[in-house]
Amino acid sequence: MPDTLPLARTNAEARLYLSLQPCDSCGDTHCTFRSAVITHDGILASRYTGDCPNCAAQRVYEFRLPAQVLPPPAGAVRFGEDSPSELLDPGTWLWYADTCLRQVPTTTTGLDDRTTKAARHTLATAIAALEEVLKFIPPTEDRVPLSAFTSATGLALHAREPGRFTRPRLEAVRDHYAATLTAFTPSAD
Numbered sequence: 001m002p003d004t005l006p007l008a009r010t011n012a013e014a015r016l017y018l019s020l021q022p023c024d025s026c027g028d029t030h031c032t033f034r035s036a037v038i039t040h041d042g043i044l045a046s047r048y049t050g051d052c053p054n055c056a057a058q059r060v061y062e063f064r065l066p067a068q069v070l071p072p073p074a075g076a077v078r079f080g081e082d083s084p085s086e087l088l089d090p091g092t093w094l095w096y097a098d099t100c101l102r103q104v105p106t107t108t109t110g111l112d113d114r115t116t117k118a119a120r121h122t123l124a125t126a127i128a129a130l131e132e133v134l135k136f137i138p139p140t141e142d143r144v145p146l147s148a149f150t151s152a153t154g155l156a157l158h159a160r161e162p163g164r165f166t167r168p169r170l171e172a173v174r175d176h177y178a179a180t181l182t183a184f185t186p187s188a189d
């Protein structure tokens with residue numbers, strides 16, 4: 001275990017990170033993790049454990065807990081406070097936003113309430129992921145600095161489409177989907 005555990009700002013962030021980690025033994029990414037709060041060198045931490053369904057290896061991850069634990073907001077998705085993620089780089093967040101958006105139907109016509117609700121959650125997750133990309137932009141700059149990219153996925157996406165990581169573009173995309181979100185509110189009746 002490293003001396004300093006990486007910070008997981010929320011359970012949602014830890015769960016997303018875990019879903020992207022391959023098993024060390026076989027590379028499978030499907031694993032159901034249980035979480036517990038533990039003490040690590042005198043500080044509170046969260047530990048996620050699971051058994052790989054493919055090779056049965058035990059998988060263990062530990063994260064630092066934030067000073068103040070954020071409750072999940074009602075009807076919205078939040079991966080953390082204003083500081084950028086220590087677990088996932090901006091390219092991975094944008095890739096994840098794309099992945100979510102591909103699952104959202106283009107229209108609510110003909111959807112039942114349950115499907116509409118699921119689509120709404122997926123869309124809200126994509127918006128939260130776009131917010132995470134924006135957090136990597138320093139206040140005086142207008143784009144995510146190249147130094148922020150640390151993953152192969154993130155670097156590849158940046159190399160392909162660097163223009164997607166500017167503040168105006170990210171804010172425009174986020175605002176567009178935030179407006180779309182209102183169409184996915186289930187009817188009250």
Ligand SMILES: [Zn+2]
Nearest residue numbers: 023026052055
């Ligand atoms: Zn495995």
